[in-house]
Amino acid sequence: MSKKGKKVWERVYNERTSYLMLLPNIIMFAVFTVYPILWALRYMLFDYRGYGEAKFVGMDNFVRVFTRDPVFWDSVVNTFVYVGGKLILTLPIAFMLAFLLSKSTRINAVSQSIIFTPTIMSSAVMALIFYLLFNTYNGEINRFLMWLGVIDENINWLGVQHAMLTVIILAVWGGVGNYMVYFIAGLTGISTDVYESAKLDGANGAQTLFRITIPLLAPVLKMILMLALVISFMDMQSIMVLTEGGPMGKTNVMFLYIYQLFFPISAGSTVTQEFGYGAAVSLVAACIIGLITGLYLFIGSKLDKVTGE
Structure with a gap:
């Protein structure tokens, strides 16, 4: 040797x-990671339905993804709508809550615990809670809105028109506490000397927020946005329980569609079990997420050079 x-x-x-x-x-x-990836890489070139002999079809599965599967591309559009709605609502709310509750007091600690609680709950439990709250006929949301006089008749929150809004609200409720904690960690890392200097210079609250807090929080914000982006693209558990991707595919996101190809979630599902095709769709979905992530990192690096960070 x-x-x-x-x-x-x-x-x-x-x-x-x-x-x-x-x-x-x-x-x-x-x-649980390497072996499933290798298994998927093997079967994406085969027509395999989980039983019988796998039939080699070459690139036909990928041709089908790009030319003969509008359901998948509808799920891609739904995913971008879901991710956009979730991030636009979750991150500003999480930052505002962190800004208001960042001081170390007893009432703030209790408030943080209450807001963080949905984060540690099961996705299935959260979806069931929302199903009861947003039920068309006896849900508490409709009752409350009618009591306020905002609506005159029940809203079908899980119908075609409002289903995506409902799952986005569920995602915000379940994730805002997690990102609030990240923002609080970033805010507590900013030296108090900076704020004292700004106060001596006569800066008001708005100036301190936009010219000191947010710029100094930029590295943490970039990390939080990256994490939120990747997690949001892979969300599916709560949607699966709440709507099963319906109605009429309006809430069917990419990874839920992939899951349905491997494990049809209901007897009435229009998606059949196709392991080989599901593996091919998984690779395409992974490439889409990788492309978005790479674009985000590229733009982030360019902005860092412009700002001199």
Whole structure:
């Protein structure tokens, strides 16, 4: 064995405790991440429905994605609508809550805990709660709006016209607490000396917010936006429970459609079980998310150069 090889083995032996502690995570990663990816890469070139013999079809699955599957591209449009609506509402609300509750007081701590609670709840439980709240005939939302005199008749919140709005509201309710915590961490990292200097210079609240707080929070905001973007594109659990992608596919997002190709979620589903085609669609969806993420990072790097960060 060469000297370089001996040094490597000596290093592994000396750090064997660390490697043994990492071994369970490595095994789990290999079994539940690496193996499924390799499995999908294999079957995306086959017509395979989970039983019988897999029939090699070459690139036909990808041709079908781009030319013969309008349902998938409708789900892509739905995904962008969902992600856009969620981010436009969630991040400003989370920032405002963080700005108001960032001071370390008892009432702020209690408020933070209450707002953060939906984040640790199961997606299925949240969806069931929203189903009861937004039920057309006996939901509390319709009752409350009628009591206020805002509406004269019940609104079908889970119908074609309002279903996407309902799932976006659910996403905001479930995610705003998480991003609030991130914003609070960023706000507490800003030195109080900066605010004291601004106060001595005569800066008012609005000037302090827009010229000091937000610029200094930019690195944290960039990280939060990146995280929110990726997570939002992969959302599907709560939508699956609340609407199953309906009605008429109005809330069917990319990863829910992929899930349906592998595991049709209801007996009346129009999507049939197709493992091979589902693997091909998964790769296309991953490329779309990768493209959006890469574009975001590119724009972010350009803005950093312009601002001199």
